[in-house]
Amino acid sequence: MARKKFRLGQSREADDLDGGEYYQRERKVDSKRRQVRAERLATEVEAHDPDAMLRLPDPSQWEHLPLATIRQRHSQWVDLLQGDGSEIRATLAGKLKGVKLVCGDRVYFSNSPIETVEDRLPKAQVVAVLPRRSLLKRGGIDDREPWQLVCANADELWVCAAVTDPPLRPGLLERAYALALDASLDFRIIVTKRDKASPKDTLPELDPLREMGLPIIETSAKNGNGLDEIKALLQGHAVVLIGHSGVGKSTLINAMLPGRSLKTGDISKYGTGRQTTTSACWLQTPYGGVLIDTPGIRTLSVRGLGRELLRQVFPEFPPEWIEDPMAFDPEDEALDIPYPERLLSLQRLWEEMAARNPNQNVYR
DSSP: OOOOOOOTTOSSOHHHHHSTHHHHTSOHHHHHHHHHHHHHHHHSOOOOOTTGGGOOOOOGGGTTSOEEEEEEEOSSOEEEEETTSOEEEEEEOGGGTTOOOOTTOEEEEEEOSSOOSSTTSOOEEEEEEOOOSOEEEEEEEETTEEEEEEEESOSEEEEEEESTTTTOOHHHHHHHHHHHHHTTOEEEEEEEOGGGSOTTOOOGGGHHHHHTTOOEEEOBTTTTBTHHHHHHHHTTOEEEEEEBTTSSHHHHHHHHSTTOOOOOOOBOTTSOBOOOOOSOEEEEOTTSOEEEEOOOBSOOOOTTOOGGGHHHHSTTSOHHHHHOGGGSOTTOGGGOOSOHHHHHHHHHHHHHHTOOOTTSOOOO
């Protein structure tokens, strides 16, 4: 009797899987469990703990081991920066399964007892993570992945916005400010490519943020404008840089850290930036501080953040507007709003902060 062939990826005979009789042979208890699970997904949002992925195991039993900082996270291992400035590549211990490590985390590690054949392979193992002084995160895709972690133990968040190529988007700056408030980080706006605009261009898009008193530094990596001010602000601080692809984060870092030569990219034919940084990287500077370079982003989700942050992001609006901004029309001239686009942005963020899992139909 000839054996039936299996399809790639299947663990049962193909004919059995394709036929309806396979499901008839399914045990009643399995059939009922599958039906209940499907009904739950179709009628209600399952209970999720959004902070579960942020909890860290107790590291006290590992205090005798050496400390290091995660310089960069890869898919299968991490690059550690040791106290003497040297680097070592490490894997993650099994006990850390499910723990979301991120650039900037302080960890205990043990040296691997085996000799590796290649220098690029890990020579150590991370066994514990210290509590984080701060954690910058943005909203995730759905309730099963509630947060996307950006970096840990930073002091300030600087959002880079180009004058042009790609165009300056105030909405991104407002979202970045909300994330900084959530992580209790100081916030600053770095305007890049200032040389590409006329000195007479005052960048009116930033006027609402100027009136709020947010610090704004206009820079140009080409002629060096603003770089000395940035170097002075870096002293003794760990600063994370975020922004759209193509705004010039890597170019700015190259101008401040000669010899680093981070890869830079041009604008694509669609008018968007080309991503050159693939994962967040912890960069020591000669000015006594740290720059955390991050991949270019398309958007910053505020899903899951508390709406109370909106009072600080949009301080010009009365409290009753913050509580229910959808009740007001930005095009209503009777409201006499100096910047109607700010009300539109408030409405977008207000709705997004309360968004539920888009992968589950809660109205059936």
